[in-house]
Each structure stands twice: as structure tokens, then as C-alpha cells.
Amino acid sequence: MKNRLKPDANIAELLKDAKKCKGEVTITTEDGDLLNLKSALSQYVLIVLAGQPEILNIASLNYDDEDAEKMKFYIA
Numbered sequence: 001m002k003n004r005l006k007p008d009a010n011i012a013e014l015l016k017d018a019k020k021c022k023g024e025v026t027i028t029t030e031d032g033d034l035l036n037l038k039s040a041l042s043q044y045v046l047i048v049l050a051g052q053p054e055i056l057n058i059a060s061l062n063y064d065d066e067d068a069e070k071m072k073f074y075i076a
Helices: 011-020 040-049 065-074
Strands: 002-004 025-028 034-036 060-063
Touching: 011 040, 011 065, 034 040, 060 065
Parallel strands: none
Antiparallel strands: 002 060, 025 034, 025 060
């Protein structure tokens, strides 16, 4: 499932919940960059991007249907 990331999403909580998901959880930027939220390097990049809301406001949060309940709090 692909959804727009909430502008005020709590990034720390998002990362915690992404680790609990069974499937892949990724963020896709407008430029097509794909960040796997279960990867430590991608988590670091996401934390840096959190300081640039103009990038995150247009990013998509992607996850499997089975993880929708955990991720619903982070989508617009």
C-alpha cells in the first residue's frame, strides 16, 4: 500500500512501529529515492530528512496490507 506521509508524523514512533511490521516498510521521495525503514542507514537518512519538511511532506509511505493497522497513524 502507498500513502502520503503525514506532515506532522512522529518519526521516532514511525521507526519503532516499522520494526514491528511483518512486511517491508519504505518511504519513497519525490525524486524516487527509496528508504527501507528497517535499515539503520535509511533510518539515519530519514532522521536527517525530518529537518526538511518540504521533502517529507511529499514523500510516500509504503507498506504491506497486513501492516496497515500499525501504519495508519502516519498517513495523511
